[in-house]
Amino acid sequence: MSHHNSSRQSTTRSNLRAARHGRVSSRRASARPASAHQHRGDGLAHGSAFDAPEVWHDPVTSEESDDRDLRIVTQTAGRGYMHPVSADDVRERVLQLPVEFQEKLDIVQFSRMTKKRRLFPCYGLQWGTAVYLYPIEKSLEELYIRAPRPAQRIETEMYGGRWVQDGKLWRLIWTEMTIRDFYLNNVLIHEIGHINDDRNTSFRKREQFADWFAVEHGYRASRQKRNSAGER
8 A cells, every 4th residue: 555656636727737846945854855645746656855845843852852742833724724633633643652653753743735835735744753744625625637546545445535536537535534534543653654664765665664554553553442442
């Protein structure tokens, strides 16, 4: 299952100019490139760096780490967009992970949708010890100019996403419940997987590890918890 490998382009004029390759706009980007959730950007599917300026957070030092809570930074979603999960949702979900997978995560930022990010959109991104979550359309409908790739369709449907063909276009339709599930048990966990990947360096292998991590500690873990709760 390829978590980061499918294109999304809106039919708006700006997004039709998307899918370009670029470098992260950060003076530190060359030292440690960001790893972005790529279902929503064509250029990212080929291994390019996230192509929009971002606030890059330095890792928390050992002196700062004692008895610290997960830091969450919240930016407004932007006109026409929404954050599908809350800070409390994220804290609760992170605490459900094994302790060793929580320790390297310092910050989760809810980032704002900007004009440039609409050109090169993604659901989430990992950089260093930080995870960035990006907004979704308030309509809970994403418009694609190409048919979904098989892996993309399988993955989104695992979390309740529904694909509908509309002429030459495709719509990915969510509900508040399904998009929340997708972000908490897929996007967030996938990016945390990247933080905990100390072995792989190639784009492909890092994606494979994060895909596995998201299935094992996101999808399967959440379904097992639901099944256990239903048996009580």
